[in-house]
Amino acid sequence: MNPTKQAFAERLIAAMQAMGLEPKPAVLEREFNQRYWGKAMTLHGVRRWLRGETLPSHEKLLVLAEWLRLQPQELRDGPEVEARIRKAKARWDEGVGYTEREVFEAFLKLPPDKRKVVREVILAFAKAQNPDA
Structure with missing residues (x-):
């Protein structure tokens, strides 16, 4: 079942x-x-x-x-599903400060092709920082 x-x-x-x-x-x-x-x-x-x-x-x-x-x-x-979602949202809200929000707002104003480049750069930095992930 x-x-x-x-x-x-x-x-x-x-x-x-x-x-x-x-x-x-x-x-x-x-x-x-x-x-x-x-x-x-x-x-x-x-x-x-x-x-x-x-x-x-x-x-x-x-x-x-x-x-x-x-x-x-x-x-x-x-x-339990709703609780997990709330927990993940709270983590995001608590972990993102003013400066990060400012960067996200600027990112969202970029055209799609520029967003793709920025995304790839960020992911490359993240992978270099934590190669096991």
Whole structure:
């Protein structure tokens, strides 16, 4: 079984239980179809979500997330993905000072062919500094 789909099913079940609902296909089908304006989901279709056999489309994921009061990415990917992204963004924000931002702004104003040259120079310096990377 696909671990991504299985983890989604576990989060879906936990979210339904947190709302005080039984994680049963009939309950999910009824609640989902009351909120979704597209073609109704079948009992078999929602059962496959709960069993970790399939993932909902993005449109359906948005409906589920709103109903379950979760961020769509948290429901689909779990909170750890968002935490890793936040950590990487914080590292970038903390590590870049005024002078670096000034250089980045100047870089972004260059035409594409000049950016390519600057990029190659920077990567060459980085490789010379850390040849094992």
